[in-house]
Amino acid sequence: MGLYQFQVFKMVADKKSFSGAAQALFISQPAVSLQIKTLENHFGTRLFHRDKQQVTITETGRILYHYVDNILSLIDQAHKDISKFVGSVQGPLALGASFTLGEYVIPKILGAFHKEYPQVKAVLQITNTDHIVNLVLKHEVDLGLVENFVQNEDLNVRPFLNDELIVAISSRHPLAHKQSISVQELLTLPLVLREKGSGTRKIAEERLAEEGFYLEPNNIVMELGSTEAVKEAVEAGFGITIISRWAIAKEVRLGTLVPLQVKDIYLQRKFYMINHKGQLKTSVVEEFISFLQSHCTRNNFVCDFSLVND
Numbered sequence: 001m002g003l004y005q006f007q008v009f010k011m012v013a014d015k016k017s018f019s020g021a022a023q024a025l026f027i028s029q030p031a032v033s034l035q036i037k038t039l040e041n042h043f044g045t046r047l048f049h050r051d052k053q054q055v056t057i058t059e060t061g062r063i064l065y066h067y068v069d070n071i072l073s074l075i076d077q078a079h080k081d082i083s084k085f086v087g088s089v090q091g092p093l094a095l096g097a098s099f100t101l102g103e104y105v106i107p108k109i110l111g112a113f114h115k116e117y118p119q120v121k122a123v124l125q126i127t128n129t130d131h132i133v134n135l136v137l138k139h140e141v142d143l144g145l146v147e148n149f150v151q152n153e154d155l156n157v158r159p160f161l162n163d164e165l166i167v168a169i170s171s172r173h174p175l176a177h178k179q180s181i182s183v184q185e186l187l188t189l190p191l192v193l194r195e196k197g198s199g200t201r202k203i204a205e206e207r208l209a210e211e212g213f214y215l216e217p218n219n220i221v222m223e224l225g226s227t228e229a230v231k232e233a234v235e236a237g238f239g240i241t242i243i244s245r246w247a248i249a250k251e252v253r254l255g256t257l258v259p260l261q262v263k264d265i266y267l268q269r270k271f272y273m274i275n276h277k278g279q280l281k282t283s284v285v286e287e288f289i290s291f292l293q294s295h296c297t298r299n300n301f302v303c304d305f306s307l308v309n310d
Helices: 003-015 018-025 029-043 059-085 099-104 106-116 129-137 199-210 227-235 245-254 283-298
Strands: 048-050 055-057 091-097 120-126 143-146 155-170 191-194 220-224 241-244 257-262 268-276
Touching: 003 018, 003 029, 003 059, 018 029, 029 059, 055 059, 091 099, 091 106, 091 129, 091 283, 099 106, 099 120, 099 143, 099 199, 099 227, 099 245, 106 120, 106 283, 120 283, 129 143, 129 155, 129 268, 143 283, 155 199, 155 227, 155 245, 155 283, 191 199, 191 227, 191 241, 199 241, 220 227, 227 241, 227 245, 227 257, 241 245, 245 257, 268 283
Parallel strands: 091 120, 091 143, 191 220
Antiparallel strands: 048 055, 143 268, 155 241, 155 257, 155 268
């Protein structure tokens, strides 16, 4: 009996589907059937009832599932304990992050993580949320870090960081001396925004709509495909923007951009961490999650790390 066969068995039981298990494991359905058939021949009993509608586990299958679940958990724990015993966390760490996180937040956290665990080789892919979800579902990254809430039964989703959307204006703008701005005043000013569909713009539009306000096309003087381009346009005086506070931290320190809060409207959101329910976490992944949580806590911007869905 091989460990792989037990992994296939557990996936079929969890998915209640041979095709679903094949899709999750990125193998063919006949390959799944072959592994299950091999197990059934070995134990001399049927492990699943099969019909056109669904796959249900048998009583003997339930007995085996109990032991398989324990075996896989023990092997995973063994890897973690051995890593701790030898005093070294090492190996690959594949992360995917959406644009604001990938460009302004995660690199700093990875830098601190690398200082503590220099033998971990981290690879970060920066793309949109939908692509990150696909990468996680295909097991191409260990963790996804995204700006929007994700609803998918195959994923664990948990918030890990708060974000605030603010108005950013040039330090030379007539309103630069103010600390806040009303929604009505905001909507009369020329706006430089990310393209439609971007995470930041989507949240801003949703929050404004909840209060009965809408961005007028005539007031949008530029739509740009990157946050860096938006910031440069605002610095040059083309207009103002709605942007993540994380994204303008450097410009605020340099004095080129000024942040303004929007009065009487809640422009906050959470960033989320996602991982595949069927993928065992390596010791490196577990250590990074723990580091991420402690790093957020030390810097006083932690969210609730409890699972949103399980």
